[in-house]
Amino acid sequence: MVVMACEFGIELSRDLARVLLPPPAERWFHTAGVAARARQLASAVDQEDRDLLVAAAWLHDIGYADQVRDTGFHPLDGARYLDRLGLPKRLTSLVAHHSGARFVAEARGLGAAMADFPVEVSLVSDALTYADQTVGPHGRPYSVDKRMAEMLGRHGPDSPQARAHRARAPYLRGVASRMENVLRLVTVGDQ
Template identity: 40%
Template sequence: MKLSLAYRTAESLLAGIPLRWAHSCRVFEQARVLAPVLGADEEVVRVAAILHDVGYAPSAVDTGQHMIDGARYLRRIGVDAEVCSLVAYHSSSEWEAAELGLSAALSEFRRPPSELLDAITYCDLTSGPDGTVVDPVSRLDEVLRRYGTGHVVHRAVSAARPALLAMVDRVAKRLAESGGA
């Protein structure tokens, strides 16, 4: 899917959820910032970035795990497998799927190459819920506060936290080495 169509698709799906759209626009922008480390993969990561949260759109909700729902929706409308994989696996998806008994559903999608999964997770975790740039530690703290102890997302993100922060660190290091932001 081309960037312009991906943008319009995400915009219309998230029209009723303005904060998710604001957040998605920042994730999209962060993917542009990563251009120096993405090279030829910039386009696929940017397409996945703008679409990464479409699983929250009412027309996409199915299992309730928004990464899987988004990826399934995108697969239904013919989006390339590489983009669907990035949407399916972004951020804490593997941990949430394990908590929810949805690992088999997640495995309908091929796990993306680590560098690209690191990249989209970096973009998501440096973008706040209102679309501002945030540091990933406070972003994860905010998610933990928003969902509260006992919620599946809280349990998944607590378990995933060290791995997620390591992913962000790897990307930040590559970006610094490339002379980027």
């Protein structure tokens, strides 16, 4: 699939995710749920960033796809794949660092490899992480704590995710707190 970066938007992101993570796989349901959640959150970010947020949500887990997998660390593998397609660095970086991936990358010994993708500290990054962390494996709403427990159960107590949890959990809870505050302000502003 040859894609021009300037033409890449929500629809192409969804289509690429559908090709790489086809339904009815559990990963597809999660991805579609995260994209739907990102659409709900989009009003909290600047107008010019809304499509970027939703596109990143569709693409955040493509690194799990067999044809994309390289290191076995899905945020990095997905970002590298998108980078090879020539997609914008901001999009690839959001995919690389979604949900505090840098903490797990360090635990896996991949911190240096992640340096190719700048960490974005922004409302868009927070919204993507919040969307991912508030949608469970089957696309249903989850609390951040339930999602962390699910992840730890899925990966196991000796996993890099478990080793990174002490540093990552406060980050994820901080993102949730920031986003919930922003959402309260957006809701008040809409009244």
